[in-house]
Amino acid sequence: MSQHKSSTFDRLTERFLRSVAGHVSRRNLLSRLGLTLTASSALPLLPWAKDAEATPLSHQKNGAPTPFGASAQTSDDQRCDYWRYCAIDGNLCSSCGGGVHSCPPGTEPSPTSWIGTCFNPGDKRSYIIAYRDCCGQDSCNQVNCLGTDGDQPSYRPQANNDIIWCFGTSSQVYSCSTAAIVGSAS
């Protein structure tokens, strides 16, 4: 009955995530994340690369594996159809005084994030994007976007864009979301 498929890497990281997450108290995990990991290295990567690869060519448009990618643009990171935002949910930090991978002054990037795989129409490659929330100030409410490519429910947390990804920051109040390239998926 199961249609479940997953790569070895996937299974390994998932099992690991669960083993860490299930047995570590909140404060322990938070402090450990905060103390030992830098913002860029702490990504629990559950890559969506395989899904892009799994999409047959007949189901692609302009080489894009999803409808979002097929109509995305690469020049304006303050619009929702910017290619990296295929799975973003929330305020664009680039419209709030930050940048596409920079937090606005007065906020702090989360060392954890959810992950999407987005198609760049410029080089026809797909990239793994870490959507790192910027935390500590309230919702900045300039350009708000909802990309849902590969967005899964919270029982797949690394692919879920509803979670306030402010684990390990000094305040868990959500301000905006960034979209940093953390790897190529093509």
Next chain:
Amino acid sequence: MSQHKSSTFDRLTERFLRSVAGHVSRRNLLSRLGLTLTASSALPLLPWAKDAEATPLSHQKNGAPTPFGASAQTSDDQRCDYWRYCAIDGNLCSSCGGGVHSCPPGTEPSPTSWIGTCFNPGDKRSYIIAYRDCCGQDSCNQVNCLGTDGDQPSYRPQANNDIIWCFGTSSQVYSCSTAAIVGSAS
């Protein structure tokens, strides 16, 4: 140079207000207000009656001493032009689950209030209205009104509708405003 005029009553209550307010610590005053006064009896009345009376007849319309009163209605207490709302500022409790002089469930009427004098086109009388805020829940945001008849700056606090009149309630969070008749001014 002064154009100041005031009734004896005015001066008395004002002097009193100042003597109480100036020398009593916040917690003392609050607890005393909360413990010894009921919602209806604790009104520091700085009546605006004299202003209505001071308006020459040539400057009245339909017997109303102000433009608000001249166009007010007496049937719908969920609209801003209801006669009692001549000096209200905020959400109508009558639109939030309360009534014109009743707080919505889950909120608490302030034992203190600001005071307006409003003209009732129904009986052509002016009444002193106590605008008692309902406190404890957040701004309920249904029908929001700003009546400014007789509204003076906060250096005349009993005539100022900007102040959060939640002194003496268990939470000073503002939800909505009521408009209770506390006397006739005609």
Next chain:
Amino acid sequence: MKATKAGAFVACLLVGGALIGGASHVHAEEPVLQTEQSDTLTLPPAGPHRVLVQDAVYEHAKDGRIYVVDADKARLMGMVQAAYNANMAGNPAAKAFYVAETAWSHGNRGTKADILATYDSRSLAIVNDEELPGRALVTPKAHNLQISADGKKIFVYDMTPGNAVHIIDANTHKVETSVDIAGCSLIYPWTDANRQSGFSSICGNGGLVNVSLKANAVPTLTHTAPFFSPDIDPVFENSPEAAADGQAWFITYSGLVWPVALGPDSTVGTPFSLQKLAGQKPGSDAKNPFDVAWRPGGWQLAAFHRKTGHLFVLMHRGTFWTHKAHGQEIWEVDVRKPALIRRIPVPAPTSLVGITQDAEPLIFTSDDQGDFFILDAKTGHLRHKMPHLGSSLIYTLSSGE
């Protein structure tokens, strides 16, 4: 001495008021309007059309709230705070309902408090304001706060990002125990044939974990084999389920409905396709994301009327990965046959569909302006629009739901 002054102050004011009132009767024939007391209203007992409406206030989430609405009169009856990605649970017709919320002592900073607030359903007074060991901070999901069918236990989902469920005694308001549900999330409570209670959660592998609760015993966990693929066709978190009999209807992004009898060993039934019930081909999954079809989507995207077994699902036209798009129609399905009963157009694209549980049910929808719509479920016609009830209306909770 200060106390005396304050006393004199009050007396003086009362005399002032009386003098003014006394002077007034000379003016006109009509009786002078009487002076009025201030009071606080209490709600009448709830009928089946009392509904709680949650407003997440996405732009200012610290000020989320729950509106208490009389859906017959389309009247707001009161509200309570539901701060920062809050959840609500309970029955507006019962003695109390619950709000799980989060606040910080300095607003956006300072000490964080995760709270389970208990409200009296009639007075909306806060009965208990318990601080929790934690709760998941996530755009609100109904199955992050649930109550057991007997009303005795409250379940709070926590994510640190580890996964746990805190079990709270509804009488004492204290956490009895916390259950680790590693790799799984959400709470679907059930009661089995032996009146044994527990809950199931959805796991990242496409299966379920079933948590059995026995008095004075450590909770026991069983796992159901994976039955769906989270990668290819996940089930919606807001799929409807009834705690009383543990019957869940897990709806997938593509439009399949998995009937699952939840219990200590949950039993997964055979799925049916919503689109096939409408004579259409089944919706494609992630392997074919470009296919445009009618698809389920939204936030509170489905509601279930228990007595008739009718499921109401928000549907829209779109490709795969449009699972959060607003519904354009409500598809009413008899899950017992299964058969499509009707397709009801909505007054405005909506992320929310709700239903009351009585024999004359009302349907609820919303829109992006915070308007709230009340429809007659029998005719599908709009009965009331409550303009700008709030800003981000995301959930309804009706009496007896």
Next chain:
Amino acid sequence: MKATKAGAFVACLLVGGALIGGASHVHAEEPVLQTEQSDTLTLPPAGPHRVLVQDAVYEHAKDGRIYVVDADKARLMGMVQAAYNANMAGNPAAKAFYVAETAWSHGNRGTKADILATYDSRSLAIVNDEELPGRALVTPKAHNLQISADGKKIFVYDMTPGNAVHIIDANTHKVETSVDIAGCSLIYPWTDANRQSGFSSICGNGGLVNVSLKANAVPTLTHTAPFFSPDIDPVFENSPEAAADGQAWFITYSGLVWPVALGPDSTVGTPFSLQKLAGQKPGSDAKNPFDVAWRPGGWQLAAFHRKTGHLFVLMHRGTFWTHKAHGQEIWEVDVRKPALIRRIPVPAPTSLVGITQDAEPLIFTSDDQGDFFILDAKTGHLRHKMPHLGSSLIYTLSSGE
């Protein structure tokens, strides 16, 4: 043991990332986009067109905020919380600015905290988060939080409903002393010819109280005789004043401007009528409320450009008691002559007018949709509209103001 696991976890992920990155170069000729670090931006040094814009968020006041705006580029550069009828003070070009705000530990209940937050102007990091003995809860008024001209003292107005001003040392952030100003309110700081500092407050009798502050001495109070009638023609609380020279321009509801030299013994000058400067008859006061005329009104209803001595006042057509109506025009007045320089139409009815203090000044206005407008003060033409910057834009604070 747990720590080791977490370490292995990170290593595993980094290897995973590297593998994926490494495999990609076979696909296309173009270089693969590089992986990126996350960081937090810091503001460049402020020029004269850096402006703080306060959003009271009336509908959700717990989530009030202050936007930092580059008015040349019409660009939002960051924001900080300004909760529940907050006030802001300071100079965006200085090292720090201040926000006085109020929060409750459980959002709308629990422990109340009145806070004076100090923000670094470049990083927007919170430098100090001092709890205050209290502050006035009132729709924000600029003169409820002020700084002495030398920047060494911060003044916080409190109302319990008694009236006091807390004086805070800007270095230690501690309350040095609290001054009772019974029957008076608001804070207009001044420095006199002897570089003696203090502040004046407006009293309910139409006069001022002047509070002189001397190092290591009890503050001394003097009273100025009443010069206006609060009943008949009150002065606006948001009348402009400069701490540096203590020169205030108290504008009345009817349209009079009272020049007052604030100090230990404030000197009240002769008022002039704004309407008379425009060749109109003076606006009526409360004794004749039906007269329709051009009148001052709004919230931040006036701004003062110190170097030129030009006063910018929001004016609208209306009867008396319309003192909170939005402005339809900005009247630019040279207070030294006095003379009306220009009448500038606003892009949309506005409760706010602001001005930068440089030689190429910009004018700011807003509207009810939270749009922010930036005008060239020399031409009066619109330079930029920032759509929906916020929701209830009520104050601006420019560099050097």
